[in-house]
Every structure is written in structure tokens, then in C-alpha cells.
Amino acid sequence: MKELLETIRREALTAVSAAADPAALEELRVRFLGKKGQLTAVLKQMGKLAPEERPAMGQAANDVRAAIEAAMEKARTDLQAKALEARLRAETLDVTIPGRAEPLGHRHPMSIALEEIKEIFIGMGFDVLDGPEVELAEYNFDRLNADEGHPSRDWSDTFYFDTDSRVMLRSQTSPMQVRAMDARKPPIRIIAPGRVYRKDEVDATHSPMFHQVEGMVIDKGVTMADLKGTLNLMVEQLYGKGTVTRFRPHHFPFTEPSCEMDVQCHKCGGVGCPTCKGEGWIELLGAGMVHPRVLEMSGIDPTVYSGWAFGMGLERTAMRRFLISDLRLIFENDIRFLEQF
Ligand code: DAH
Numbered sequence: 373m374k375e376l377l378e379t380i381r382r383e384a385l386t387a388v389s390a391a392a393d394p395a396a397l398e399e400l401r402v403r404f405l406g407k408k409g410q411l412t413a414v415l416k417q418m419g420k421l422a423p424e425e426r427p428a429m430g431q432a433a434n435d436v437r438a439a440i441e442a443a444m445e446k447a448r449t450d451l452q453a454k455a456l457e458a459r460l461r462a463e464t465l466d467v468t469i470p471g472r473a474e475p476l477g478h479r480h481p482m483s484i485a486l487e488e489i490k491e492i493f494i495g496m497g498f499d500v501l502d503g504p505e506v507e508l509a510e511y512n513f514d515r516l517n518a519d520e521g522h523p524s525r526d527w528s529d530t531f532y533f534d535t536d537s538r539v540m541l542r543s544q545t546s547p548m549q550v551r552a553m554d555a556r557k558p559p560i561r562i563i564a565p566g567r568v569y570r571k572d573e574v575d576a577t578h579s580p581m582f583h584q585v586e587g588m589v590i591d592k593g594v595t596m597a598d599l600k601g602t603l604n605l606m607v608e609q610l611y612g613k614g615t616v617t618r619f620r621p622h623h624f625p626f627t628e629p630s631c632e633m634d635v636q637c638h639k640c641g642g643v644g645c646p647t648c649k650g651e652g653w654i655e656l657l658g659a660g661m662v663h664p665r666v667l668e669m670s671g672i673d674p675t676v677y678s679g680w681a682f683g684m685g686l687e688r689t690a691m692r693r694f695l696i697s698d699l700r701l702i703f704e705n706d707i708r709f710l711e712q713f
Contacts, residue, residue, distance in 0.1 A: 590679035627660025657684035
């Protein structure tokens with residue numbers, strides 16, 4: 373019997389030290405110490421022993437039970453510690469790992485150029501207006517003094533929605549002049565940036581959709597000198613001090629007199645090169661004194677008020693501002709191009 377107890381102790385201790393988790397320990401407790409366990413089975417046979425042998429054997433059995441219980445208790449504590457350690461390791465947050473950088477976008481060169489233009493004019497007291505891209509002929513042509521038969525009204529130039537040529541995609545931002553005069557009373561100082569549409573084939577300088585910025589001032593005693601002073605100031609702020617401009621006579625139906633403003637070529641300094649097509653100058657905008665009939669049609673008395681207006685191509689302005697050589701780059705959205713600004 374003594375040997376049997378020793379075998380149980382050895383087997384139990386070996387099994388306990390190998391137990392992988394609390395469930396395995398519990399199984400071992402039942403197997404060795406439970407009511408139907410091996411140790412209990414041995415104790416049940418005590419009755420077969422001679423009475424004088426019983427105390428010693430009882431003592432030995434208790435020692436074995438105590439040893440197994442102690443080993444189990446220690447194994448349980450060890451397993452718990454191990455489990456806690458594993459959990460801590462699994463749930464560790466390493467705050468020293470460098471973060472994953474989210475790629476940050478930035479503004480398109482056209483938006484940058486427009487922001488700059490807006491700031492220049494807002495600084496001079498202009499309001500910024502927004503208007504419809506689907507426009508009526510009344511605003512796009514009639515009230516801008518462009519009669520039926522004016523070449524820009526031709527179907528080959530303008531996108532119309534109807535057969536009577538009354539509704540269209542606006543071909544210029546100039547209708548915003550009329551909308552401003554309808555909505556406000558002089559003095560008026562506004563710019564109106566936005567998209568315009570023309571039936572042009574895509575090439576290095578043309579696109580059927582492009583952007584313009586319209587500008588208009590109406591007040592008492594406004595002259596061409598104000599127009600030149602304001603536009604020269606804009607160009608210097610946009611392209612740098614000392615940027616040279618020139619004003620050429622031109623014709624627009626809604627201004628009289630009319631002009632176009634050129635900026636001296638940034639590439640060749642006015643000598644002539646491929647960028648300016650040998651001209652030495654790059655055309656930037658059309659402008660002029662608002663035609664008296666245009667004022668009249670909007671209910672403004674041309675004997676009291678005068679005004680000037682301009683319309684500039686935003687793509688051209690951005691191309692000159694950022695030295696971009698091909699208009700198509702602006703619309704292709706190639707990240708390698710856009711990232712440069
Ligand atoms: N709307 C003209 C165009 O698209 C540009 C223009 C010329 C606008 C003269 C004006 C102006 O306001 O006064 O070609």
C-alpha cells in the first residue's frame with residue numbers, strides 16, 4: 373500500500389507539472405483526489421490493514437494528498453500568472469511605433485491662382501459673386517449689346533439647349549455684369565469667377581470648358597485710368613513688381629472703348645520665343661468702359677454713372693503664374709503634375 377501511495381504521488385506530481393491550463397488541473401484533481409479518485413480508492417482499503425498499521429498509513433496518505441494539493445495550488449497560481457502575462461503582451465499598445473502617415477492633398481494650381489486673385493480684389497473692396505452656368509441669351513448676349521447675328525451667338529461656337537438659341541451653357545462670365553446690375557445699385561464693385569463653355573477643340577491652349585474671372589466697377593466719375601491702375605496693380609501682385617503690361621485697342625459689344633491687356637512674356641522678356649509664339653507678349657484679358665447702352669438696359673443712367681469691366685482667362689493666368697506650358701496638364705489631374713504646386 374505504501375508503494376501504491378508513492379506511485380500516486382509521483383504520477384500526480386508529474387501530471388500536475390505538465391498541466392497546460394486550469395481545466396487540465398481540474399481534471400487531475402478529480403482523477404487523483406476526487407470521491408472516485410485514486411487516493412480515495414486507496415483510503416477505502418485501509419480497513420484491510422492491521423490496526424497498528426493504520427495510523428502510519430493514514431499519515432502517509434495525508435502527506436500524499438497534501439503534496440498533490442500544494443503542487444496543484446502552485447500550478448494554478450503559475451498558470452494564472454502566465455495567462456495574465458500573455459494577455460498583457462497581446463494587448464500591449466506600443467506608443468513608440470511611428471504612425472501611418474495619411475497622404476495629405478493640397479489645392480489645385482487653378483484654385484491657388486483664383487484664391488490669389490480673389491484676395492487682391494477683396495482687398496480693394498470688391499465682392500465675389502457666383503452665378504449660373506446654364507444661362508439665358510438675355511443675359512449672355514442681349515443685355516450685353518450683342519445683337520442677333522453677332523458671331524459669338526453662332527451655333528458653331530456656343531452650346532445651346534433649345535432650338536431658339538435662348539438657353540445655353542454660358543460662353544463667358546460677362547452675364548454676371550447684368551446680374552450684378554439687376555441685384556445691386558451703384559456703386560458696384562464685383563468680381564465673378566466661374567466656368568464657361570465654348571465649342572473649341574482641345575489643344576495646348578484650348579478646352580471646351582475653361583474658367584474666367586469677370587470684374588466690374590460702376591460709380592460716378594469712373595474712367596479708363598481707374599481700369600488701367602486697378603489691372604496693373606492686380607498683375608503686379610500676381611506676377612511680381614515691375615511686371616510690364618500693355619493695352620491694345622480691341623472690340624467687344626458691351627464696352628466702348630474696348631481693349632485687350634497683354635503681359636510681357638516671362639520666358640523671353642519681350643524679345644519673342646515659342647512660349648509667346650514670337651510675340652513677346654501674352655494676352656491676359658479683355659476690358660473696357662461699360663457701354664452706355666449696357667448701363668441703360670439695366671436701368672442705370674449713363675449720364676450720371678460710368679463703369680469699367682474686364683474678363684480674364686483663369687487658366688492663362690495660372691499658366692503664367694506657375695509657368696505651365698500646356699493647358700491640358702491643368703485638367704488631366706496627373707498627381708505627378710499636381711504635386712509640384
Ligand atoms: N467676355 C469677353 C470674352 O469672353 C471678355 C471681356 C472683354 C470681358 C471685355 C469684359 C470686357 O468684361 O469688358 O472674350
